Amino acid sequence: MRNSPDPARLNAAIENVHRAGMPGLFAEVRHGDEIWRGAAGVADTATGRPVTAGMRHRVGSITKTFTAAAVMQQVESGRIGLDAPIGRYVPELVPGARGDAITVRMLINHTSGLAEYLPYAYPSLKAFPVLADTGPQSLDDNRFTRFDPTELIEMGVTAPAVGPPGGTPGVYSNTNYLLLGELLRHVTGAPAAQIITRDVIERAGLRDTELPVEPYLGGPHAKIYEAWFGMIDPRRDFSVYDMSWVGPAAALISTVTDLNRFFRKLLAGEIVSPASLAEMQRTVPVVSQEGRVIDYGLGLHPMEALGPGAFWGHGGTVWGAGALAMTRADGGRQMSVAVTAQRWNRLDSTGRPQPHPIDAALADFYRLAMYG
Template structure:
């Protein structure tokens, strides 16, 4: 989940934190550049970084910096963290599985499944596909000024961090605004799209989107560190603290570890770790979760506008061309105090997932470039 429409990692500058020696689960010069980039992120101000890569040679992990700025405790390769909008790939996977089962069509309209829910937006022209590739035109609820004041400022967050918000409430916030454009005529990232997508899953299956993700993805892949917390405000152990400066990168640093994940819902509530994310994206691109036709649909992209990412956005999946010509597929995610990236090669055989436990510094793209190039 992100407040604005950017899809790439954190921006700005962060508090200085002592650089801890990287912890390696496997050695080898092939990852020296990745290790250097992880260390550089901490030198640039990220409190701590954890990263895990997986390829045909095995698994390699590194950490740098701290997981707790008060105690100096280091980050762990086993840290569980909030993955934000990486949740969207899981949601899209479930909807594509439902399509493969003949239970819905990507061309079904929102109005068919959720009549009247997107009032003020043309639900007769907003299809499931347009939700998943952000061409619906539905306003992004996290861009609402009141929502921003309540959840993206220090005072507002202090008062509202434990609020429980329903999906219907989040969609209603978006419905206060005019659509960004007519359905299918442009592209703009909107968290509301995936809140609605989660509601569609529940209407089609009779079960919550969280239970369907658990049954269809988490359990079959044995993703032991992955969960959808619902109203649980804390992080499971092992985990690090999460830090934010909100809108002022030169201001105080706040511990934002505990919060109500309902502010993100199916747009970004999930918790995972780097090893699980590697396994998930490797299985997805490796064809283990979707039939070939649905995977092809997922990888059919539209141009990403208004962000530095030169690639394309499919159905809950981003394609990113790297400087060396390699193309990776995955998603990134940001939520208070946590910035994550998870990507894999087109065959699913080489994956990388990483997390910053501060949301205002560092460049995850540089770590990705060093790993794959």
């Protein structure tokens, strides 16, 4: 088995994803000091402008790893107790017995039992995750909506619980990470975005990563296209979007190079202490938004579905954009990928996403990137 990145094969594999129907995608693969960067497809389907490997991109829930790292730094400083109840810090957001029962750890690893606020903030997604009974109208309606995070948190806290505090499997919920953002604000006196920028993004030396304030993507970037399981046809451009709907849960903008740098430093114990990293790698079973049970740590989870070997990282999706970052446990092999379309699978008669050629082509690229 060849371990070094094979440029010709990687170029062919990434081109296959584009041919399978992905408008554009770009990636960086690292093996020790060897680096391959590649891109395929277009950054704008109207003009044919090509996509390039250095473009900035919305990376969705990869944001959670950054937020979790910022919280763990506050745990190290003694300002936050990892197993302290969230009600000790923000009782007005999680009042009463639930605030006493839900710990900071439960928020970070999605075992709080708090429901997802998204179906309540986006009325056409009310039936989510029952996809067949959802619709894309709210995505357009809220393009420039400026959400207050405490209002979104209230939607999740007042919704029926999805499980008891600390129960497993947990259920993945963005409500948890908006609460972590408010927790950071409470203990530092500064907005979560400012703390994550100072203590994580700048500490890692990331040059093209930010938590945006404006709905516009600055710098070189591709347009991003949402299909919502074939209900938006043709796919619609969602590049311009107010990201307050996800904030510290999924609003991050980054590049594939920055993502690899961040995860390499995180797993080397250079962002949080080795003891904190060990806590982040303690996993519990969690039901993902796709309905699969995965092992999930503190904003970090193992990815071994592609074959042998322990890889750690996170994936992310927002309207139109997706990303995946994986790093081998020893830091010796890395892959970060950004794609410019989301929810390309149409639904079958039972409302389940049908297989699409993009899925197989991406899986082939991932295997080649991580194993050679």
